[in-house]
Amino acid sequence: MKVDLLRFVESGGCSAKISPKMLEEILKYLPLPHDPNILVDIDTHDDAGVYRVNDDLALVLTTDFFPPVCSDPYEFGQIAATNSISDIYAMGGTPVLALNIMMFPAAKLPMSAYSEILKGGYDTASEAGVRIIGGHTIDDSTPKYGLAVVGYIDPEKIITNAGAKPGDVLILTKPVGTGIILAGQKLGMTQEKDILEALGFMKQLNRSAAEVMKNFNICGATDITGFGLAGHALKMANASGVSITLNMKKVPLIGSAYSLLEEGCIPGAAFRNLDYADKDTDCDANLDYNLKMAAFDAQTSGGLLMSVAPGSADMVLSGLHSCGLEHSAIIGEVIERGKKFIYLYM
Amino acid sequence: MRVVDTKGQQCPAPLIATRKAIKESKEGETIRIIIDNKTSFDNVARFLRDNNILFSSEEEKGVWTLTVTKTGTGEPSESIEEYCTVAVPHFNKGNFVIVFSSDKMGEGDKELGTMLMSNFIRAVKDLDVLPGKMLFYNSGVRLGTTDSDVYESLKEIEQMGVGLLFCGTCVKFYDIQEKIKIGILSNMFEIAQLMASAGNIVKP
Numbered sequence: 301m302k303v304d305l306l307r308f309v310e311s312g313g314c315s316a317k318i319s320p321k322m323l324e325e326i327l328k329y330l331p332l333p334h335d336p337n338i339l340v341d342i343d344t345h346d347d348a349g350v351y352r353v354n355d356d357l358a359l360v361l362t363t364d365f366f367p368p369v370c371s372d373p374y375e376f377g378q379i380a381a382t383n384s385i386s387d388i389y390a391m392g393g394t395p396v397l398a399l400n401i402m403m404f405p406a407a408k409l410p411m412s413a414y415s416e417i418l419k420g421g422y423d424t425a426s427e428a429g430v431r432i433i434g435g436h437t438i439d440d441s442t443p444k445y446g447l448a449v450v451g452y453i454d455p456e457k458i459i460t461n462a463g464a465k466p467g468d469v470l471i472l473t474k475p476v477g478t479g480i481i482l483a484g485q486k487l488g489m490t491q492e493k494d495i496l497e498a499l500g501f502m503k504q505l506n507r508s509a510a511e512v513m514k515n516f517n518i519c520g521a522t523d524i525t526g527f528g529l530a531g532h533a534l535k536m537a538n539a540s541g542v543s544i545t546l547n548m549k550k551v552p553l554i555g556s557a558y559s560l561l562e563e564g565c566i567p568g569a570a571f572r573n574l575d576y577a578d579k580d581t582d583c584d585a586n587l588d589y590n591l592k593m594a595a596f597d598a599q600t601s602g603g604l605l606m607s608v609a610p611g612s613a614d615m616v617l618s619g620l621h622s623c624g625l626e627h628s629a630i631i632g633e634v635i636e637r638g639k640k641f642i643y644l645y646m
Numbered sequence: 647m648r649v650v651d652t653k654g655q656q657c658p659a660p661l662i663a664t665r666k667a668i669k670e671s672k673e674g675e676t677i678r679i680i681i682d683n684k685t686s687f688d689n690v691a692r693f694l695r696d697n698n699i700l701f702s703s704e705e706e707k708g709v710w711t712l713t714v715t716k717t718g719t720g721e722p723s724e725s726i727e728e729y730c731t732v733a734v735p736h737f738n739k740g741n742f743v744i745v746f747s748s749d750k751m752g753e754g755d756k757e758l759g760t761m762l763m764s765n766f767i768r769a770v771k772d773l774d775v776l777p778g779k780m781l782f783y784n785s786g787v788r789l790g791t792t793d794s795d796v797y798e799s800l801k802e803i804e805q806m807g808v809g810l811l812f813c814g815t816c817v818k819f820y821d822i823q824e825k826i827k828i829g830i831l832s833n834m835f836e837i838a839q840l841m842a843s844a845g846n847i848v849k850p
Contacts, residue, residue, distance in 0.1 A: 483658055564665030564693075568657035571689040589697060 365446025377420020400435025
């Protein structure tokens with residue numbers, strides 16, 4: 301029997317994240333633990349938490365899970381695992397161990413789908429050098445899968461979203477548009493080849509991108525997921541006390557994402573992200589509306605956005621290109637803190 | 647007249663249907679879009695607003711009807727600032743105007759009156775139904791100066807789409823032309839006309 305996981309979902313992948321506005325509202329009332337060994341916490345909205353064990357070692361911890369973004373269970377497992385591990389890479393860490401988190405409608409789906417999802421997760425984890433040593437499953441109406449991941453990091457070499465400096469240029473390692481492509485797929489508007497392209501990017505580990513960052517001692521980066529390119533850039537600008545300009549003409553888009561936008565296929569999550577970032581974002585009068593909405597498209601397992609000293613930008617870029625990340629591009633700049641955090645133009 | 651019925655459809659399907667209808671319709675043609683969920687309505691409204699497409703909307707029992715008349719290409723918005731800070735339009739504008747004839751609210755202690763007025767203006771922002779216009783005359787015009795306590799709130803209300811009109815004569819009388827950076831300067835004829843045609847006049 302052919303299983304189609306997409307039958308179970310209204311919004312899949314990182315589009316299913318709750319609104320950043322709502323999240324901020326809730327987190328405001330949760331006290332943050334105070335401990336000198338906590339090196340990075342939710343305070344700066346970073347990708348993962350970091351805890352110092354001793355002077356040479358800190359642990360990076362993160363978790364992520366979501367409903368299906370594709371029909372095939374194995375592929376869904378791969379994408380969910382790639383996305384979960386990505387936060388460790390974004391901090392410059394080495395992922396080591398993981399636990400499965402799974403929700404599964406045991407009465408509605410064959411057990412083979414369950415094991416295929418786990419197998420996809422396992423294979424991707426192995427590729428990343430991560431050992432999955434356990435997990436937890438709940439019976440639930442919509443399948444959801446992801447990992448809780450632990451990584452190692454040198455406490456002196458943590459890459460955070462607070463590390464962007466004025467004068468830096470911004471490099472993005474994967475094209476954007478997964479949310480648009482997936483929304484179009486559900487409506488039968490996306491061509492098969494674009495779906496395959498999007499799935500390919502979602503399955504691509506950010507490992508080599510992280511290696512390049514470490515080689516060039518980059519200290520500011522984040523990964524692009526549910527809040528969209530502009531949403532994550534905004535969090536970075538805020539955490540770093542700077543402003544960021546994004547040239548939307550330079551941002552690579554997946555396949556026919558632009559023409560889908562032109563047809564009005566703008567996912568709800570993009571509006572939600574726009575709503576969140578609106579007050580801190582300035583859009584140039586000439587900015588094309590479709591490109592503006594692309595900036596807010598929720599990404600599932602997106603690329604890394606790194607803040608790079610202008611002198612080494614070319615070398616970083618060719619480093620990324622030579623390890624197969626040929627869509628990597630310079631898409632913006634870090635500037636002194638201005639009236640708004642984000643400036644979108646084209 | 648073209649009717650786009652998106653009942654039962656989830657985001658972004660209603661937006662796709664809306665965009666298609668607008669593209670296909672002739673100039674001057676009226677398009678009626680029916681949407682039965684709030685998220686889709688908000689997103690379609692936001693889309694229309696962002697693209698300077700004028701529309702009216704009404705809600706009845708969880709079903710929204712938007713009416714769009716195609717008028718050729720929309721005028722680009724005047725200021726970029728405004729374009730980008732327009733809040734998601736959850737708000738409806740009602741057929742009433744608020745009149746500010748003084749910079750204080752009510753009779754009595756001056757300090758209390760000033761404080762009450764500040765609170766009132768902040769509360770307007772959160773009303774379910776926003777006023778169509780807000781009119782300021784006599785010492786009421788002082789509320790709109792850049793150094794006023796409620797300047798930021800008024801600016802926000804203006805960005806939510808409410809027109810602010812300041813009596814030009816009064817602004818000149820108090821010699822605060824330099825400090826009025828929001829709204830528009832208006833004349834008594836326009837103010838009288840707006841008051842006469844409003845369904846209700848609210849006066850704090």
